[in-house]
Amino acid sequence: MTSNPLRIGLIGTGRIGQVHAANIAASPDAELSWVADPFIDGATGVAARFGGRATADAEELFAADDVDAVLIASPTPTHVDLIEKAIDRGLPVLCEKPIDLDIARVDALRPKVASLGVPVALGFNRRFDPAFAEVRARVAAGEIGSLEQLTIISRDPAAPPADYVAVSGGIFRDMTIHDFDMARFFLPDIVSVSATGTNTFDPGAREHGDFDTAVVTLTASTGAVVTIINSRHSAVGYDQRLEAFGSEGSLQVANRSTSLVSHSSAVSVESRAPYENFFLQRYAEAYADELASFIALARGGASASSTFEDGRAALILADAAQRSATERVAVEVPLG
Amino acid sequence: MTSNPLRIGLIGTGRIGQVHAANIAASPDAELSWVADPFIDGATGVAARFGGRATADAEELFAADDVDAVLIASPTPTHVDLIEKAIDRGLPVLCEKPIDLDIARVDALRPKVASLGVPVALGFNRRFDPAFAEVRARVAAGEIGSLEQLTIISRDPAAPPADYVAVSGGIFRDMTIHDFDMARFFLPDIVSVSATGTNTFDPGAREHGDFDTAVVTLTASTGAVVTIINSRHSAVGYDQRLEAFGSEGSLQVANRSTSLVSHSSAVSVESRAPYENFFLQRYAEAYADELASFIALARGGASASSTFEDGRAALILADAAQRSATERVAVEVPLG
Amino acid sequence: MTSNPLRIGLIGTGRIGQVHAANIAASPDAELSWVADPFIDGATGVAARFGGRATADAEELFAADDVDAVLIASPTPTHVDLIEKAIDRGLPVLCEKPIDLDIARVDALRPKVASLGVPVALGFNRRFDPAFAEVRARVAAGEIGSLEQLTIISRDPAAPPADYVAVSGGIFRDMTIHDFDMARFFLPDIVSVSATGTNTFDPGAREHGDFDTAVVTLTASTGAVVTIINSRHSAVGYDQRLEAFGSEGSLQVANRSTSLVSHSSAVSVESRAPYENFFLQRYAEAYADELASFIALARGGASASSTFEDGRAALILADAAQRSATERVAVEVPLG
Amino acid sequence: MTSNPLRIGLIGTGRIGQVHAANIAASPDAELSWVADPFIDGATGVAARFGGRATADAEELFAADDVDAVLIASPTPTHVDLIEKAIDRGLPVLCEKPIDLDIARVDALRPKVASLGVPVALGFNRRFDPAFAEVRARVAAGEIGSLEQLTIISRDPAAPPADYVAVSGGIFRDMTIHDFDMARFFLPDIVSVSATGTNTFDPGAREHGDFDTAVVTLTASTGAVVTIINSRHSAVGYDQRLEAFGSEGSLQVANRSTSLVSHSSAVSVESRAPYENFFLQRYAEAYADELASFIALARGGASASSTFEDGRAALILADAAQRSATERVAVEVPLG
Structure with a gap:
């Protein structure tokens, strides 16, 4: 592929966030451009190892002009808001499961996901x-x-x-x-x-x-x-x-x-x-393939993602x- | 063992009845003394191959003096009556599953089984x-x-x-x-x-x-x-x-x-x-071992039978x- | 099959001889008519369990008129002579392996085996x-x-x-x-x-x-x-x-x-x-199938025997x- | 480890040479400093992907001051000479198998290998x-x-x-x-x-x-x-x-x-x-582990290498x- 690497902003640097960061760094089709975590040492550590700029504030990530897609690996209660922010900005999202523990919050977001048409993939690896x-x-x-x-x-x-x-x-x-x-x-x-x-x-x-x-x-x-x-x-x-x-x-x-x-x-x-x-x-292979599929999805291709x-x-x-x-x-x- | 073979009366000569008849014939500790089936050709055929006297009427089997135990392999609706007849005569029974399709009939027989104490084994092979x-x-x-x-x-x-x-x-x-x-x-x-x-x-x-x-x-x-x-x-x-x-x-x-x-x-x-x-x-081995266990049970021993x-x-x-x-x-x- | 059981004379009642005796007794197509072993208690014991007349002298077995085929399970050094005696009398032979430990003795018998055409099977089970x-x-x-x-x-x-x-x-x-x-x-x-x-x-x-x-x-x-x-x-x-x-x-x-x-x-x-x-x-299955194949061979059929x-x-x-x-x-x- | 990466000069860029180059690039403990192959396009291509300077002449690699160890993946007839050059310069060697097809050439080199004591590992992966x-x-x-x-x-x-x-x-x-x-x-x-x-x-x-x-x-x-x-x-x-x-x-x-x-x-x-x-x-894992073991060997450690x-x-x-x-x-x- 001759396209530029997909610049991914990662939110959340716990265990799963680190898996995704490593896979992004290893992919020839993606790069880690931003890493956000309120626990700033987590963000800084991941950025040091796998690339990108670190921030404690996800808003900074959303405001940046070098983010093509967002990967959400933060705690579950933050998922709905973060998905909404991403798709509001037209950024394709890969969000860890579950969307939320409260179906009412999921249903509240649902019409916007449907109407905007920005790709949202769930991390059912x-x-x-x-x-x-x-x-x-x-x-x-x-x-x-x-x-x-x-x-x-x-x-x-x-x-x-x-x-x-x-x-x-x-x-x-x-x-x-x-x-x-x-x-x-x-x-x-x-x-x-x-x-x-x-x-x-x-x-x-x-x-x-x-x-x-x-x-x-x-x-x-x-x-x-x-x-x-x-x-x-x-x-x-x-x-x-x-x-x-x-x-x-x-x-x-x-x-x-x-x-x-x-x-x-x-x-x-x-x-x-x-x-x-x-x-x-x-x-391990599933996480890598999930990322590859998300990259294709973010670029307008088909995906087997949830x-x-x-x-x-x-x-x-x-x-x-x-x-x-x-x-x-x-x-x-x-x-x- | 020096004991005489257990003389077993078999009721029912369908597929399972024939399996039991063959196992009885093959056991050094048992012999087939009677074979009852209203379909007399079935009874006659099994007796010819595996021993015993054939009858179309199970009453004749119960009345005989050379039956030490009864094996019931007849259709399910006959089980309850046949078990009762056997234990009334003090004959240990191995009865194919299920006892009956109607729990009420099972419950009606239950007190007698408990009070008589004659061994009743179910054919959960x-x-x-x-x-x-x-x-x-x-x-x-x-x-x-x-x-x-x-x-x-x-x-x-x-x-x-x-x-x-x-x-x-x-x-x-x-x-x-x-x-x-x-x-x-x-x-x-x-x-x-x-x-x-x-x-x-x-x-x-x-x-x-x-x-x-x-x-x-x-x-x-x-x-x-x-x-x-x-x-x-x-x-x-x-x-x-x-x-x-x-x-x-x-x-x-x-x-x-x-x-x-x-x-x-x-x-x-x-x-x-x-x-x-x-x-x-x-x-095949389960049926043979089930019979061996029933023989032990009929002789007053312990059994893993249902x-x-x-x-x-x-x-x-x-x-x-x-x-x-x-x-x-x-x-x-x-x-x- | 409507043919009479093949009457087999067994020579040798050690471990393998007993296996063959049990298989002959279990076969509907064969019966044990003679059992020979110089250790007469072995012969008597096998005959009592599996049928046939016992003798300490294999000559008696060869002289009998109720032997249709011979099964040789005696010690290796006796095989060549016993095979020869059997085929001289026109009796098909199943002989345990090896024919002999001395190829010269095997080669000495070879022309007669070829010329007489009496079936000789080797017990490569x-x-x-x-x-x-x-x-x-x-x-x-x-x-x-x-x-x-x-x-x-x-x-x-x-x-x-x-x-x-x-x-x-x-x-x-x-x-x-x-x-x-x-x-x-x-x-x-x-x-x-x-x-x-x-x-x-x-x-x-x-x-x-x-x-x-x-x-x-x-x-x-x-x-x-x-x-x-x-x-x-x-x-x-x-x-x-x-x-x-x-x-x-x-x-x-x-x-x-x-x-x-x-x-x-x-x-x-x-x-x-x-x-x-x-x-x-x-x-166990191989020994039983070997016997069945020998019975067929003795009756003029084909055999997969060695x-x-x-x-x-x-x-x-x-x-x-x-x-x-x-x-x-x-x-x-x-x-x- | 706080030591600097081992600077490895690779000779030969065929199928196996490329495997080694990729493993060197992936190792935190090594780096590819030189790549030699008379087929200069091979050397250039491998250097572009995995690092190091490319040359058609292995002499240039041996003369360089940024080579700590040599990995020989060139055709078999070149192995003996290249091993000798490496150990003459005190450079530890990992050489693909076999040393040579002619035992006389191997034996001619043998005393020098023994007397110099520079580590030589054979690529029996x-x-x-x-x-x-x-x-x-x-x-x-x-x-x-x-x-x-x-x-x-x-x-x-x-x-x-x-x-x-x-x-x-x-x-x-x-x-x-x-x-x-x-x-x-x-x-x-x-x-x-x-x-x-x-x-x-x-x-x-x-x-x-x-x-x-x-x-x-x-x-x-x-x-x-x-x-x-x-x-x-x-x-x-x-x-x-x-x-x-x-x-x-x-x-x-x-x-x-x-x-x-x-x-x-x-x-x-x-x-x-x-x-x-x-x-x-x-x-794949064996090649990576072989390299890791060679790095340890080159640094004076023990190795399971041939x-x-x-x-x-x-x-x-x-x-x-x-x-x-x-x-x-x-x-x-x-x-x-």
Whole structure:
């Protein structure tokens, strides 16, 4: 490509912000022009390593004339305002998930997103994971016939601290929301949600009225059923599996071992090393591909990114799951 | 053992009856003394192959003096009466599942089963599958810490004929009932059932108001959650998997390929032959071990068999699932 | 089939003789009519369990009028004489491998075997293993293109006692001989043998001038190369693998785990139970199929059994390997 | 580290030279200061992308005062002279394999390498592959007891062009030489070589008197046996496996699939995508780790790199294999 690199302003320099900054720096098609974080040492550190000017005030970033697009990796409560500011200035946005924990705030912003038409992508990175993307493409190509059941197993390595749980919005809005988006990546027309949540091990979750263990069943308008199995911890490492079951076969995504070596002895055979233990390793390629796709989107191309509407749908499903698990009823959702 | 073989009277000579007859004939500890089936050619044929006297009338079997125990493999509606006759005569019973499709009939028989104390075993053969039994023993031994999630995938090779569906009692009472018993094999204290059923492929199920696709979530009193994923068909062969997920690890039962051979080419690598396609092959060892356990039970020993109470519990869960899937609410069950 | 069962006279009631006796008893197409063993208690015991008349003198078996075929499972030095007696009487023979440890004795019998035309099958049971037979059939069908390399890994669970080693004829004639026959099952036209033998663990082998570890390379007339890797012990259980590598792909036979269960923890994932530890379990189906094929052969049908010529060829390869490993030269063999 | 980056002069800008240049550029501990190639466009292009000054004359590189170490990736016949020039100037060298195709030239340089003591590392990158390095470390830690057998399967995706074969030195010096070094990574004291080479598919190899298919057996002074299985092509992709078999268990390195996805249907189950097809992908981490280790070595630290002596030993084994395959004798080598 002969076009100039896309000049990206990054807001937020926490763990995910740093991943994006590194990917921007590594991309021949983008450069980091601004880094904003009220915690100015974070902004300064990221700018020093990956380029761009640092500021504690995102307004400065929005006012600059060398920002072509905005990447929002700040805390969730800031997302809605920052998206609005970006699209008001005509700047394409890649915003980390979720849009907000409050569907009312999302709905308030929705008409403007629709009318302005400035691209807004949501950071549901798993759509870009090579394995999940491959399965979806092969399902779409008809390789397993009609998709009848989708099973997603998603277990984090370890439960978050109790004070994070307190403000997380609960397991469905915080963790399962990735799986809701993955479900809709395959089956967008979800019509019903049934969720079960329990406490099996985490006192922090119990203390804050949250679940540490959850199973959600989604029904699509076609009759296809999605099962999502979650846990906030996993002794064997980050557990990220998926099975698409169709009328003519199935496609499965396995966990990725950290080694090609297996060990056999008189006690057990073919033992392998535990799985990659953290989402940054497991999804490293997904984050890079997500950025590449956003660059294309910002330049007017097509993108496989989750849209604002997808982000809203994921939140609707999370809200429905929360209600279903609490009130012990299935909840109909208007996505079919 | 120096004891004489246990003389077993078999009632019912359909597919399952024949499996039991063959196992009785092959056991050094049992012999087939009577074979009853109103379809006398069935009884005669089984007796000719595996021993015993044939009759069209089960009364003759009950009246005989060379029957030490009864194996009931006749149609479901006959089970309750036949169990009662057997225990009235003090004969230990192994009865195929389910006890009945009507919980009221089960409850009516229940006090007599309890008061007489004659052993009644239910034919939930999967408890005797070496792989499932191994997992349960290892979970019980604490190998994976506390059991938090149990996932059962159970898909039949092909949907039954529509006229069978019509009298089957529905997918939960007919097919999932095995999985309910398996769930209780690990977690007897189930307190809540949430079920989703849909139609994705089988016109026969749709015609008779049944589902061909189902997912059930069970909650145990401990907070542990069981997920059961069912389909009435499976292109890859009989799909029978289980994962016990605990605080310190997990144990999985894989499907059994029909061959040790794998094939690799420029297109794909490590391809294996499809799974064993039918329950009689997949569970051949389970049926044999189930019989051995029943022989021990009839002689006063201990048994891992499902009891009458287990059979009743499975039916209660099936009824609850049917109601949950129909009314779209979670249903509490009094098993905790 | 409406034909009468084939009446088989069994000579030798050791471990392998008992396997054959049980398979004969279990076959609807055969019956055990005589059991001969100079150790009369062995003969009597086998006859009591599996049928037939017992004798200490094989002559009595040969003189009987109710023997249609002979199965020789006696010690190796008796094979040549017993084969000769059987075919002199027109009785088809299934003889355990090897024919003899001395190629001169084999060659002395060879013309009579050829001229009489009475079927002689050698007990290279692995040709009947479903997995190996499947691979050979798929190679023959062209599934992997032209066969270029065949790799056979064959390791026994544990080394034999030193006094067995002393009379075994050495690892190549005693153990590798199975692999030589397997090699020729795929590539009959072997032209050259190169062998390496060492001592790594077994004092018994060292004491008797034998090897406990061996690798043999065979070259076929087509240029295809066979590699055989042997050890007299294997901590992980009986290790029996094969890879057929062709111009368009490969086919592999894996070891058979004793369980469908795998275990994962923070230390290792997907660990399985060790492999079946003994050839009688691993090759149970092969022994049964070998017998069925012999019954067909005895009745004038075709058989996939190794012939007398195959048995001779395996011994020629073993002799060549012994010379190659000792003299450290490649040895040409006249099988191309 | 606070030390300045190691300034590396690169000689040779072919495929491997470019890999090294990219890794140098990506390393925080090194920089590319000079790039030499008589094909000046190659040098200029690499310098433009990865840094440094370009020259057609390696003498200019050796004369420069901003070269701390030399990386030789030029054609094999130039290696000996370039190593000598580098160490004469006291510059540590990382030289691609092999040192030379002529052991006499290697031996002529050998005393100077020994007496000067300037570090010389050979580019046997596979020692740095995480999987192979892990197996070696676990073997060294005693995890499988005493190492008795090592099996290396190494098959290239596709045969090289005939004109490359003509000058390659033959399969043993060109391709197997990696496996000889890997064998000595585990078992340095090799005492005997037995090799078989054939032609199964490649007219180019046949035309130039080379083999396309080879099996080599190495015997170590301990009695441990190494088997190397080679082919110049592989339909399933680059085939790079290893099994270390010990008295108490085994460790295996599997091929790396290009995807986590498996596919199951009525025809076959658990099919995966073919293996990574090229050594640059398969060994990308190994090349990066090799460079890091060389940087440490150049700074006086320890390194797991193959030394000049290791490079010489690999060539001795290749020569022995060539003689063994041609003369059909086992060849003793003075490495024990």
